[in-house]
Amino acid sequence: MPELHTIVCVKVVPKPEEVRVDPETWRLVREGARSEVNPPDMNAMEIALRLKDRHGGRVTILSMGPAFFEPDLRTSLAMGADHICLLSDAAFAGADTLATTYTLAQAARKLERFDLVICGEESSDGATGQVPSGLAEWLDLPQLTLVTEVTLDRDGATVRGRRGIPGGFEILEVPMPAVLSVRTACNEPRFMDYRIKPWSEEPARLTTWTAADMGCEPAFIGQKGSPTIVAGLRQAESRARRRERLEGSPKQAAELLLERLKPYL
């Protein structure tokens, strides 16, 4: 049986609280914002690494982004992933989820044999949560989304995922290869193993692919391949806590409170 090969899609994102919208140009200002690996992708990596602990094999990180993603992506190697494929090309810029998932799917195809593609539930910047489903569709593969635990039957070539449903849980099974998305904060990602840190910094551990390397159709990538456009952008009102005191008798305060909470229930 060939070794287990798991792909994990990882995005490097700016720290959300450090991103601003320029009120004059309506542009997203990311410069100066510290970056981090999208936290849900850390949970996805942990799932992949637990499968590697259990079944052996290797983990490939796939990431679409510019070269400055590299140092943050390499933390995944220090956690135990084997290789990074960075999909980097000016032509990828401005991609919405259709173009992004197409690009990731092309990369996965180029990697040829894989058993699983694991993604975080969503990214902290765009937060669409659509990449896992979209990717599964491009690859014409089954999907299990929002899983918190994963087990494999390598002989039967199936994967089982546990996911929460209102008031309980379910365990679903699909054949492999499959695409999984992992519930945010469902596990505690292991810290970097400093014994392998020097190895994780070796240049050979990261390969960069351009659109041409992956045989991408120009009409399907980047801005050209994106049906969605941004028609407007603005800073949301401050996320500082409102600190509003609700006055009155317990009855009145309770009524006021429920009125305030309505949009969130």
Place this chain on the structure above:
Amino acid sequence: MTASAPALAPGYSIENENRTLWVYLEQRAGELEPVSLEILGKARELADQVGWPLVGLLCGSDVAHMAPQAGAAGADRVVVADDPLLRHFTVDAYAKVAYQAIAEARPSVFLAGATPNGRDLAGRLAVRLRTGLNADCTALSLDPATGLLTSEVTGFGGGVLALLEIPRCRPQMATVRPGVFPPAVLDKQRKADEIRLAVDLDPVTLWTRVVERQVGAQVDLTQAPILVCGGRGIDGDFASLRALAELFGGEVGATRPPVDQGFIERERQVGQTGVVCRPRVALALGISGAFHFVVGIEHAEIVVAVNNDPDAPIFDVADYGIVGDAAKVIPELVRLLRAEREAVHA
């Protein structure tokens, strides 16, 4: 796995769309999900503004009885796909059926709730149809002149608001955040035409198998949408917190002192050395707000604090604060929520 590019599937476009507005009607256990009623309400408003028919897509097994409710909520037509293989949601089956219906009807707009199933379905459909999908929208508008849907979405942890449009590809897809729009007001006089969709599913082509499904007590505070936390100030009365949590559809958490005193199990301790949660709403009842605890709820969208002490640090990190006795406020909340629940079921 071959390296060939995917076929450039002929998604339809603005050139050959039909000016209709479709809503995916999510159902569970024989009832339309609240989010579907919310979307129908909003969609009815949009449909009236532009003068387009509003169509609901209802999939499942033995679901036709829900079609009249969709009509009462505003749908002009309900397309029903009824088949035993659709009894439980699987993205494989539902995407096949929905794609078939959409490819035939070519609606201009297709909306779904941004629920786990809704997102799964919409995510696959958008790629299958080679169109755009605006996710988890908090506002929608439809231009009568251009027929263009503008969706408002948030990003960067809610710090940025973006307006998105899909100028050419069709359908214009959007998933709507549950709880943003009020549910449609039901008009029992309103009737929708029902159209049966022929469902042709080969079970062999369906991938997803349900191995186990259990609905029962599960303690996973990290996934609770509403977290009701009790501290020293509730004097161990977790029974009323449980009642409140149940009415909110959430879970009970606690600070360390009541755990220490044996009023509640350690698994429910929230904080730096307990569980760190990300609920939509966190209620801190009878909790002073020590840092260790606050770290456990600081990611909540909304924090509510009830405490006797007006200087309690918890009020600094709360959106809504009530200075008062939690023991008096909680029963009022319970009473109000119970009354509301009874009204809905009446």
Place this chain on the structure above:
Amino acid sequence: MEARIEAVPLDDEAWDRFAKRTGGAAAACFQCGVCTATCPWGLVRETPPSVRHLIRAAQLGRPNANEAAWLCTACGECEQACPRQVPIAEVFRGLRGLLWERREVPEGLPSVLWSMHWNRNPWSQPPSQRMRWAEGLDLPPFDPQAHEIVLYIGCTASYEPRAQKVARAVIRLLRAANVAFGVLGETEPCCGEAALSLGHRAYFEDISRTTAATLAERGVRRLVTISPHAFDVFRHHYPPGVLETTHYVAYLATLAQEGRLPLERALPKRITYHDPCLLGRKDQSYDAPRSLLEAIPELSLVEMEHHRENALCCGGGGGRMWMETPRGERFADVRIQEALATDSDFVVTACPFCIVMLEDSLRGMADQRMKVVDLGELLTLAIPDEAILA
């Protein structure tokens, strides 16, 4: 018929590796057991962990890295008593290092280190908000030409609301004494103490290297810290001869001696002083805080039963601030009882961790007459208003 005794293989290589990892810490131990006898865990457990056994197992090449390795609060009682000056806390850190390699660490600890990596602080707080607490204080950015010292705020005082009050108090005192000080601001680097005490030496070395470089770049030579933990790590675990690190208590004591700190207002209170382990036993700094307290007019200092060299640990050191201690096993509960027995208005201390642990313990008590106060906070009460407002 004799029962078979299983021979346990000794592993010289494992011992060599462990010795290397810990700088030979366990080598000098001759198994007298005084460490086990002095360990404060003996106050809260019927069968406390045997420190002696743990050291022995390490010497035999079978380091017993298990849950007992996480109990050490690095209080220094054992090291103080040890006739061979074995750096026992280092042995514990070595055992913890092994557990990190095996990935057998208590839940929550990897997240602390990840937080240090992504957020530059162990508290999971946004790095861009490090100076939020200081809004309106007009703290000058450090200028090596103009400033005598850097006031190193540290992660805890930057983000933890109770500790922020201590920082504000210390700043008021520095201003009252007309000290030319600066702060490092939003990019103040994390000292890395949490990584060290949690036993992840490799990560500590990484973070401390970066911090040392940042401090050098900014021309920092003299640091005054708010937290004894930052003080200890800069003093003993950063390259020697580069930084001159002082804790604010010693610094203020010097200022008072020089007549720069006008401790003039009477404070007719009865107080007791809790020696933080890293200032007391570790740094032998018992007199500096007491000299400051004695300088406050009408203040009456009563010592607890265990004070100075024998002070009882609050339980927050050794990384235990990030671990849960079950009720009934908390050193702070014992310590608060001792403090209450002195019938004091305040139990005064000089460490943000001690304050958190002691206040947490006090919160549970019916008797709320006593308050936990930081030494800096107490001193501001003794400074005339004019001096502070100047």
